[in-house]
Every structure is written in C-alpha cells, then in structure tokens.
Amino acid sequence: MKVCLYCDEKLEGRTDKVFCNPSCKSAHHYKLSQDKEANLYNRIDNQLKLNRRILKNFNKSGKATVRKEILLNEGFNPKYFTNYWKNSKNEVYLFCYEFGFIERKENNRVKYVLIHWQEYMK
C-alpha cells in the first residue's frame, strides 16, 4: 500500500501517484526548500563559531602569530568571517566576531597574525 509522501494518507487510484493532491505536493517541496535553507544557515553558523573558537584558543593574550596550517588542521576556514577592518596601511584584517586574523608570509611560511577587536576599529 502506498501512502502520500507528505501526509502519509493512503493513496487511491493510479499507482504512479506520490501525493494525494497538489497541495500536499507543493507543501512537500516547500518543506524541502526550507530544510535546505536551514542546512546552509546551520553550516555557515557552525563554521563561524568554530573559526571564532579556534582564533580564541590561539590568541589568549590579544596578539599572536600562528602558522596557517595549524589553524586549518583545526578546522579553521578563512572564507567564513563576520566583519573586517582596514588599517592605515590598507591591510585588511578579517574577523570572526571579536577575533581577527591576517595572512603574512614569514621565512617562506604562511602565518596568521591574530588580533582582538578594539573600539577604534569601528
């Protein structure tokens, strides 16, 4: 016995039917699109929180330099940030909430300089 994919009602008639009526069909597709949106939202949200946690862990004193690789291994993804700040030299620091980072090359190693958000960066 087949049931409607949306409301679980028993399906009558044609055997290739999947929904009992067009409104169940559209409700089902609406729900799928809502779930997809929620997934994207949750994924971004989780990555931002993870990024923040990693930056926080590696920057306990307010300023730190860490090899980029180490942060990436922890799950840090630099494509996800919440805001940015440009200093007087036009260098752009990316932030995950109150924790910022900028990429630097030192002795052929790619590093991140980590900073804290300050009032004057507003």
Ligand SMILES: [Zn+2]
């Ligand atoms: Zn139905």
